Amino acid sequence: MWSFANPNKFMRVSGKVLPYTAVLAVLLFAAGLYQAIYVVPPERVQGDSARIIFVHVPAAALSIMIYLAMCISSLVALIWRHPVADLSAKAAAPVGASFTALALVTGALWGYPTWGTWWVWDARLTSELILFFFYIGYIALWDAFDDESKAAPAAAIFCLVGSVFAVLAKYSVELWETLHQPPSLTIGGEENVHDVYHIPLLMMMAAFWLYFVTLWLVRVRMEIRSRRIRAIRLAAARE
Amino acid sequence: MIPQYEEKYVFAIWSCYAITAAVLLLFLAYTLWRAARVRRELEQLDGQRRRAPAKPAREAPQ
Numbered sequence: 001m002w003s004f005a006n007p008n009k010f011m012r013v014s015g016k017v018l019p020y021t022a023v024l025a026v027l028l029f030a031a032g033l034y035q036a037i038y039v040v041p042p043e044r045v046q047g048d049s050a051r052i053i054f055v056h057v058p059a060a061a062l063s064i065m066i067y068l069a070m071c072i073s074s075l076v077a078l079i080w081r082h083p084v085a086d087l088s089a090k091a092a093a094p095v096g097a098s099f100t101a102l103a104l105v106t107g108a109l110w111g112y113p114t115w116g117t118w119w120v121w122d123a124r125l126t127s128e129l130i131l132f133f134f135y136i137g138y139i140a141l142w143d144a145f146d147d148e149s150k151a152a153p154a155a156a157i158f159c160l161v162g163s164v165f166a167v168l169a170k171y172s173v174e175l176w177e178t179l180h181q182p183p184s185l186t187i188g189g190e191e192n193v194h195d196v197y198h199i200p201l202l203m204m205m206a207a208f209w210l211y212f213v214t215l216w217l218v219r220v221r222m223e224i225r226s227r228r229i230r231a232i233r234l235a236a237a238r239e
Numbered sequence: 240m241i242p243q244y245e246e247k248y249v250f251a252i253w254s255c256y257a258i259t260a261a262v263l264l265l266f267l268a269y270t271l272w273r274a275a276r277v278r279r280e281l282e283q284l285d286g287q288r289r290r291a292p293a294k295p296a297r298e299a300p301q
Contacts, residue, residue: 102258222274
């Protein structure tokens with residue numbers, strides 16, 4: 001990981017990886033959506049509305065995972081001053097925010113026909129909403145400073161504070177009795193979805209993840225270039 | 240070929256898929272547009288620097 005602290009090396013390696021992640025994301029989206037829309041049968045209790053799982057669960061799971069990844073990046077940036085780590089967290093935030101917004105909106109659209117309400121203040125929904133506000137706050141904090149060297153530590157500390165809500169969003173359905181169902185996918189635990197739904201759901205999870213990786217690489221490359229532009233302008237102004 | 244779903248769920252299903260597709264595609268397009276703009280700007284600045292006449296090196300203090 002430390003070898004990627006060199007922005008030039010990061011640009012070189014990411015340039016080679018990007019086409020593969022993009023093509024794989026497109027293929028997985030095509031296969032996953034075909035399964036989700038045409039192949040899987042209606043669910044026993046929720047009927048056809050269960051098809052929403054294929055967009056809602058990947059968006060919700062990634063909204064939490066991206067925030068936790070941002071926390072790790074922020075911690076690395078704060079402790080070791082890794083020059084790409086703060087840019088990595090900054091680049092991931094808008095993608096994470098859009099996934100969180102998608103999880104909230106698709107959740108509301110799914111909730112109305114199945115629960116009879118768009119919204120309830122239960123632990124999962126509320127912690128996800130607070131997580132969305134933390135994403136927005138993090139993005140706003142980067143924009144609030146003219147000097148990037150001051151924005152980076154402030155945003156990193158803010159990100160670490162919000163990690164509480166990312167963890168809460170993940171475990172709220174296990175810790176409390178909520179209207180929201182238990183997790184659909186768990187690592188090594190009991191699965192709450194039938195095999196017919198399981199494979200397409202994993203395909204869509206992988207597609208969303210690859211979409212994120214592609215966008216994240218593009219955005220980190222953009223941030224590295226923006227930093228170079230600022231450095232050139234600063235040097236020109238000093239001459 | 241549009242699949243037929245239960246009437247009461249049609250709005251929820253298609254709005255979820257439409258909103259997700261719109262957000263993912265618009266965000267991708269916006270990011271690529273911004274990245275291309277930043278890349279062009281950096282290339283222009285690099286080009287200007289290369290074209291600029293080299294400044295004489297300062298003499299080292301005796």
